[in-house]
Amino acid sequence: MTEVLEFEGVRVRRGDNEILREVSWSVSDTDRWVVLGPNGAGKTTLMSIASARMFPTEGRATILGETLGDTDTRELRVRVGLSSAALADRIPSHETVRNVVMTAAHGVTGRWQEEYDSFDEERADALLWAFGMETFAEREFGTLSEGERKRVQVARSLMPDPELLLLDEPAAGLDLGGREELLSALTELAADDRSPALVMVTHHVEEIPVGFTHVLLLREGRIVAAGPIAETLTSENLSATYGMPVELTANGGRFSARRG
Ligand SMILES: Nc1ncnc2c1ncn2[C@@H]1O[C@H](COP(=O)(O)OP(=O)(O)OP(=O)(O)O)[C@@H](O)[C@H]1O
Numbered sequence: 001m002t003e004v005l006e007f008e009g010v011r012v013r014r015g016d017n018e019i020l021r022e023v024s025w026s027v028s029d030t031d032r033w034v035v036l037g038p039n040g041a042g043k044t045t046l047m048s049i050a051s052a053r054m055f056p057t058e059g060r061a062t063i064l065g066e067t068l069g070d071t072d073t074r075e076l077r078v079r080v081g082l083s084s085a086a087l088a089d090r091i092p093s094h095e096t097v098r099n100v101v102m103t104a105a106h107g108v109t110g111r112w113q114e115e116y117d118s119f120d121e122e123r124a125d126a127l128l129w130a131f132g133m134e135t136f137a138e139r140e141f142g143t144l145s146e147g148e149r150k151r152v153q154v155a156r157s158l159m160p161d162p163e164l165l166l167l168d169e170p171a172a173g174l175d176l177g178g179r180e181e182l183l184s185a186l187t188e189l190a191a192d193d194r195s196p197a198l199v200m201v202t203h204h205v206e207e208i209p210v211g212f213t214h215v216l217l218l219r220e221g222r223i224v225a226a227g228p229i230a231e232t233l234t235s236e237n238l239s240a241t242y243g244m245p246v247e248l249t250a251n252g253g254r255f256s257a258r259r260g
């Protein structure tokens with residue numbers, strides 16, 4: 001077991017605003033984490049640091065053994081897969097679905113003059129297949145529904161065979177069927193020991209895929225609780241995270257929550 005993320009006393013300040021406060025967190029290569037917390041809690045900021053796209057104001061962040069500040073972040077970014085709304089907005093709408101996935105091999109969003117070989121194409125098609133999108137390979141990305149786009153984004157983030165995969169709200173905006181299909185694909189990914197370490201940000205405990213192992217609860221930039229789901233995802237901890245009484249129900253590895 002090796003650590004893929006090690007945060008020690010990470011703080012992020014923007015003006016007077018402290019976005020992350022004393023975050024100490026470690027993720028090992030076999031972990032599958034869920035990050036939960038209210039709007040503005042700092043979840044996306046945490047993912048920006050974990051993907052080497054932002055530096056802590058204070059503290060140490062070590063990603064795949066490389067400490068931010070002492071390393072070439074361009075090389076590190078290629079080793080970390082990230083799927084987020086901000087990245088999706090940069091994908092050209094006229095690009096074909098296959099190219100949207102395949103161009104991730106070079107860390108670009110639109111096809112230009114990079115060289116791809118048949119291995120890249122086969123890998124892109126295999127990933128589209130894994131997310132039920134194989135029949136969409138020739139379609140323009142801009143013509144896809146929100147749910148179809150989300151599945152393509154997750155497939156894209158796996159294209160460079162990352163050692164760590166970060167998914168920032170992958171199920172946001174999906175209908176029930178779309179969400180359940182995405183969760184099944186993530187459950188399969190979680191169960192495969194060839195998969196990278198996974199960290200998924202979500203707003204809903206209903207979106208935690210079966211097989212995820214750990215949870216980090218964040219409120220106002222601070223960790224409320226972090227650890228194995230079985231012990232850490234509790235009504236009490238969720239109530240402290242959301243600042244209101246929350247009642248958690250577990251059923252067959254899935255969860256639901258309501259005001260308690
Ligand atoms: N550059 C910045 N300058 C000032 N404040 C910022 C900056 N970037 C982010 N913030 C603030 O930091 C806080 C945390 O933002 P972040 O995007 O990490 O939250 P989040 O938990 O992902 O929220 P959401 O659930 O809404 O996506 C927010 O209050 C946001 O307004």
Ligand SMILES: [Mg+2]
Nearest residue numbers: 043044045168
């Ligand atoms: Mg966010």
